[in-house]
Amino acid sequence: MSFPIYEHKVSRELFDRATKVIPSGVYGHLGPAEGNFIPVCDWPLFGDKAKGAYFWDVDGNKYIDYMCAYGPNVLGYCDKDVDAAAIAQSKLGNCTTSPSRITVDFAELMVDTVNCADWAFFAKNGNDVTTAAIMTARAATHRKKIIFVNGFYHGVSPWTQKIDYPGVIPEDVANNLYVDWNDFEALEKLVAENEGEIAAFISTPYMHGNYRDNETPAAGYWQKVRELCTRKGIVLIVDDVRCGFRLDLAGSDHYYGFEADLICFCKAIANGWNVSCLCGKESLKGAVSSLSYTGSYWLSSVPFAAGMACINKMKEIDAPKLFREKGLMLTNGLKDAAANNGFDLVVSGEPALFYLRIANDDSMMLHQEWVAECVKRGIFFSSHHNHFINAAMSDKDINLTLEVADEAFKVVAANHPELF
Amino acid sequence: MKDPITLTDSKTMAYINMYAVLGTLENLCEIDPVASAILSNQKPISVGFDVAGGPKATLYFKNGRCRMEQGCTDCDVKLPFSSCEKFNGLIDGTVTPIPSKGFQHIKFLLKVFTPLTDRLSALMRPDPEDLKDREFFETSTKLMFYTISVALSQIANNDEIGKFSAHLIPDGEISFAIKDCVAATIRVKDHRLVTLKQKCEKPRAAMEFDNLDLARDLFDGKVNAVACIGEGTITMKGMINMIDNLNRILDRVAIYLA
Numbered sequence: 267m268s269f270p271i272y273e274h275k276v277s278r279e280l281f282d283r284a285t286k287v288i289p290s291g292v293y294g295h296l297g298p299a300e301g302n303f304i305p306v307c308d309w310p311l312f313g314d315k316a317k318g319a320y321f322w323d324v325d326g327n328k329y330i331d332y333m334c335a336y337g338p339n340v341l342g343y344c345d346k347d348v349d350a351a352a353i354a355q356s357k358l359g360n361c362t363t364s365p366s367r368i369t370v371d372f373a374e375l376m377v378d379t380v381n382c383a384d385w386a387f388f389a390k391n392g393n394d395v396t397t398a399a400i401m402t403a404r405a406a407t408h409r410k411k412i413i414f415v416n417g418f419y420h421g422v423s424p425w426t427q428k429i430d431y432p433g434v435i436p437e438d439v440a441n442n443l444y445v446d447w448n449d450f451e452a453l454e455k456l457v458a459e460n461e462g463e464i465a466a467f468i469s470t471p472y473m474h475g476n477y478r479d480n481e482t483p484a485a486g487y488w489q490k491v492r493e494l495c496t497r498k499g500i501v502l503i504v505d506d507v508r509c510g511f512r513l514d515l516a517g518s519d520h521y522y523g524f525e526a527d528l529i530c531f532c533k534a535i536a537n538g539w540n541v542s543c544l545c546g547k548e549s550l551k552g553a554v555s556s557l558s559y560t561g562s563y564w565l566s567s568v569p570f571a572a573g574m575a576c577i578n579k580m581k582e583i584d585a586p587k588l589f590r591e592k593g594l595m596l597t598n599g600l601k602d603a604a605a606n607n608g609f610d611l612v613v614s615g616e617p618a619l620f621y622l623r624i625a626n627d628d629s630m631m632l633h634q635e636w637v638a639e640c641v642k643r644g645i646f647f648s649s650h651h652n653h654f655i656n657a658a659m660s661d662k663d664i665n666l667t668l669e670v671a672d673e674a675f676k677v678v679a680a681n682h683p684e685l686f
Numbered sequence: 687m688k689d690p691i692t693l694t695d696s697k698t699m700a701y702i703n704m705y706a707v708l709g710t711l712e713n714l715c716e717i718d719p720v721a722s723a724i725l726s727n728q729k730p731i732s733v734g735f736d737v738a739g740g741p742k743a744t745l746y747f748k749n750g751r752c753r754m755e756q757g758c759t760d761c762d763v764k765l766p767f768s769s770c771e772k773f774n775g776l777i778d779g780t781v782t783p784i785p786s787k788g789f790q791h792i793k794f795l796l797k798v799f800t801p802l803t804d805r806l807s808a809l810m811r812p813d814p815e816d817l818k819d820r821e822f823f824e825t826s827t828k829l830m831f832y833t834i835s836v837a838l839s840q841i842a843n844n845d846e847i848g849k850f851s852a853h854l855i856p857d858g859e860i861s862f863a864i865k866d867c868v869a870a871t872i873r874v875k876d877h878r879l880v881t882l883k884q885k886c887e888k889p890r891a892a893m894e895f896d897n898l899d900l901a902r903d904l905f906d907g908k909v910n911a912v913a914c915i916g917e918g919t920i921t922m923k924g925m926i927n928m929i930d931n932l933n934r935i936l937d938r939v940a941i942y943l944a
Contacts, residue, residue, distance in 0.1 A: 281916060290913040299915040302926055306918045430851045430934040436693070477927040628858070629890040629924040650926060 269643040269670055272327040277311040280324055284312075295336055295651075302650040308638040316343035318658035321646075329646040330663050334654035337508055337533030341579060342658025348537045348575045355571035366567035372574050376543055379577055381516040382525045383545035387554055389564045392507035392532035393421030395544040396468070398559055399528040400425060402546070403466035403501035406553035410441040411460055413467045413500075417447065417475030420468060420505050447473040448484045450491065457498055466528075467495055468503040471518035472616065476650045477630075479623060480615030488524040495527070501550070507532040507542070512589050512618040512654070515580055517545075534580075539572035580657075586618065589655040592664065593617025596655070599668040607675035608686050609636075621652040626685060632678060639674035687771065692941050697740055698844040700770035702942055703777040704741040706837035707810070708754065711745060713832045713883065714806050715752040718825050724801050725750045731794055733765065734758025736786075740770040747798075763788030763795065827902045828868050832883055834905060835862055835870035837939045838932065839879035845942075851934040852877045858890030860928050864901045865894050872932065891924035893932070907940060 284291040292311060294300055303309035310323030319342060322328050331339065341348060359366060369388070376386035389395050400412060412425075420426045424438035443460065445453045447469075457464055471488075473481040495502040504526035506518045511534040514521035519529060527550060532542035540563075546554065579585075597613040597620045604611035609632075610625040624633035630649065637649040645667050647653065679686055688695040714721045730748040735741070736758050744761045746753050758764060764787035767773040775781030785792070808816070809826040810833065817823045841848035842855075855874050863869035863885070871886035872879055886892070895901040896919040903909045904920075911933060914920040922929045 285913060285917065290910060291916045293912070297912075297916060299912040304923050304926075305921060306916065311916075428850065430847050430931075430937075432937060477925065630926070631924050634923055 269673055271642050272310075272323075272325070272644065274307065274310055274323070274325055274327075276324040281311045302634075302648065304634045304638060304649060308642050310641075318342040318344075319656055319660070319663050327644065329641075329644050330659070330667055331646045332653040332655075332667075333646055333648055333651070334656050335538060336651070337654050338536075338538040339654070339656050340511065340534035340585070341537045341576060342656055343538070345537050345576070345579070345658070347579055348539070348572050351575035352539055352568050352572040355568045358567070360568040361563055361566045365565040366570070368567050368570045368574070369565055372570040375574055375577055376531075376545055379515055379581075380529065380531075380545045381520040382527070382529055382547060383517075384548040385546060385551050385554070387544040387546075388570070389542045389544070389561060390540050391421070391542055392505075392530060393423055393426070394561065394564070395530040395532065395542045396420045396426065396503075396505055396507070397423050398544045398554065398557065399501075399503045399505075399530055399546075400466060400468065401557050401559060402528060402544075402550055402554045403503065405556055406501060406550055407465045407499060409463055409465035411443055411463045412441060412465055413443045413445055413453065413456060415447045415469045415473065416444050417473060417478060418468075418470070419475065421507075447481055448487055450484075450487055450494075453491065454494060457494060457500070461498075464498065464500045466501040466503050467491065468505060470505050471509050471513070471522055474508060474615055474619060474621065474652045479612060480619075480621040480652055482616065483522055488519070488522045492524045501527045503528045503530070505530050508652075509616070509619060510534055511577070511580055512586060513616055514586055515577070521586075535576065536569050536573035537576045539569040539576075541566075541569035541573050543573075583657060585657055588657055589618035590616070592659055593620050593655045595661070596620070596664045596667060597622075599664065600671055603668055603672040603675055607672065607679050609675055609679070615652055618655050619652045620655075622647065632682070632685075635681065636671075636674050636678045639677045640670055643670045643674065645670045645674075693847060694938075694942055695845065696770040696774055698841060698848070699942060700737055700740040700773050701840040701844050702837045703774055704735060704737070704743050705754070705840055706833045706835075707777055707806075708735070708743070708745065708803075709836055710810070710829050710833045711752045711802060711806060712754055713829055714802065714809070715747075715750065717828060718805065718809070721802055721805050722750055724798060724805065725752075728794070728798055731763070731791060732761040733763045733795070733799060734761030734787075735765050735767070735773065737767045737773040738769055740767075740773060761787070763791045823902070824898055827898045827905070828864075830905050831864060831868050831901060832870070833943070834936070834939050835872070835883065836881045837943060838862075838872060838935050839881040841935050841938045841942065842877075842879040845938055848935050848938050849877075851931045851938075852879060855879075855928050855931045856890075856925065858925065858928065859886050859888065860932060861886035861889035861892035861894070862932075863892070863894045864898055865896055867898055874928070889924060891922070891926065891928035891932075893920065893922045893929050895920055911936075 281291045298306045312324045314322045314324045321331050373386040377383045427434045429439050504519050506529050509518045510531040519526040528546040594617045601611050612623045612625045615621045634649045637647045640647050732744050732746045734744040742758045744758045765783040766786045812826050842852035860872040869885040871882040900919050
């Protein structure tokens with residue numbers, strides 16, 4: 267069959283209004299620049315509504331959404347159980363002078379759920395808790411330096427950025443050291459060169475950086491890192507903001523067989539209700555308690571109720587197993603569709619957060635064309651970032667995705683007769 | 687010498703002044719009738735610039751055209767500079783050079799070379815009134831494009847922050863262009879950049895401005911590239927991490943050329 271091609275007239279009108287009152291229209295990762303909308307005319311710029319595995323844009327076009335709001339949509343948009351819990355709590359109160367008792371319930375649930383957690387500290391965004399983790403590590407060790415893995419993303423605070431970013435000064439990143447992913451020998455060398463000066467090693471559980479094939483940890487990598495950090499008094503921070511709960515409800519460190527000292531959660535914690543959480547070991551509870559670090563909405567109780575409902579439901583349905591199965595079904599089908607049309611589609615990372623790249627050229631241009639052809643037909647993929655599976659995604663959705671992907675491959679192939 | 691606020695340094699500035707600013711004389715002589723007139727009837731001659739601790743290059747003038755090559759061992763007139771700061775003073779108009787070779791060509795320096803650089807200055811730092819003339823505007827903007835294209839590579843190879851951006855750019859060629867107007871190729875190899883003032887035939891990444899007016903506004907800081915991408919007036923494709931890091935160097939260009 268031939269799928270209809272979407273148009274974005276209303277999106278464009280709204281964007282034109284937006285640019286007058288909002289810097290760059292839509293800023294950040296949801297916007298056309300950071301979102302790599304290539305070409306921009308093929309992409310929706312604003313959404314109208316969302317339910318389950320789908321969202322509809324302001325032109326009425328429906329999408330099967332494999333970006334899941336870049337992660338928060340984990341059970342399906344507007345999940346009835348999560349939203350019911352949030353609405354019930356909202357009738358009792360949300361942002362109140364005295365924090366709700368549910369704060370304790372949620373912290374207990376996090377400690378019971380997350381393998382390495384002895385306590386839970388709540389905030390709003392991933393950046394809030396990665397920053398809390400770094401401050402905690404420095405407070406605990408009285409050291410300055412932090413080791414990052416090249417290709418990292420840990421948020422937007424100046425310490426997470428690079429020296430050439432607008433608004434960042436050299437002093438912001440003066441104590442940042444860098445090492446390649448999976449290179450334990452280089453890490454060991456860097457630690458030796460900075461003996462007694464490293465406060466923390468911060469890393470995602472596997473390398474899911476943009477514009478590159480994602481890489482899972484080499485056998486024994488994390489265990490060696492854990493031992494090194496323990497031996498050298500370095501706080502081991504796992505940034506599980508993106509992967510958290512999609513690989514393992516006990517934390518991605520548990521999934522890969524080690525224990526973090528501090529672990530950061532956000533995206534999948536409450537199915538879109540805004541809360542993030544830093545969990546850690548008992549030995550660091552005093553350090554995190556000592557921080558002068560808080561926010562107006564950090565102890566709002568409505569997201570806590572949503573988070574409890576979300577985590578309990580993920581446990582009931584064994585969400586990580588489901589994500590892996592659906593991710594494999596989809597990505598195996600995509601690889602077959604690609605091969606049937608003469609394309610080499612590389613799938614990398616974990617199936618729950620798969621990353622795609624057409625390898626027939628070295629410029630990503632073919633890949634960007636294919637992704638755009640999919641988006642124009644209602645399959646919301648990304649050309650530069652890993653994707654996300656959510657629990658509302660059905661086999662029927664996946665099969666429809668494969669049909670659209672096949673047509674999109676055929677269109678790209680027809681546009682490039684020189685390749686075949 | 688490094689500026690403590692902007693972290694710009696005089697050596698990088700000298701490389702920009704040599705290859706991006708003086709190097710734009712190549713394009714000036716090609717597209718500007720005023721410059722062509724200045725060069726008419728000029729016999730072939732070459733002028734070398736020898737900057738101690740900095741760049742060395744020679745401008746060759748022949749048949750009404752100009753080209754720049756690295757090195758200054760083979761030139762008719764040689765202008766030595768004891769430091770990058772002194773050479774930058776030549777471009778700022780605060781230093782008058784004295785040739786160490788080719789005194790007999792002093793007339794060329796005074797009657798041809800100086801008017802050419804004055805013309806370049808008029809186009810590169812134009813009076814707002816002059817820009818109302820469309821032909822002047824187009825010539826000025828095209829020259830600015832070439833200057834910026836070359837400055838990108840000089841900053842990537844010399845400036846400390848520029849080098850940080852460059853170390854994140856993989857090998858390959860980037861197409862940098864104004865649609866249906868002018869184009870440059872930024873060639874990246876082992877994190878060193880070279881600008882070729884020609885269309886890129888096989889880019890790994892491409893950034894294209896929709897028209898001269900948009901490019902001008904961007905160069906003048908009147909519009910923002912991120913906003914333009916959303917509006918569709920700047921298009922990008924390919925290895926966006928190449929473009930992303932090139933844009934960070936572009937931010938440094940604005941600081942150096944301010």
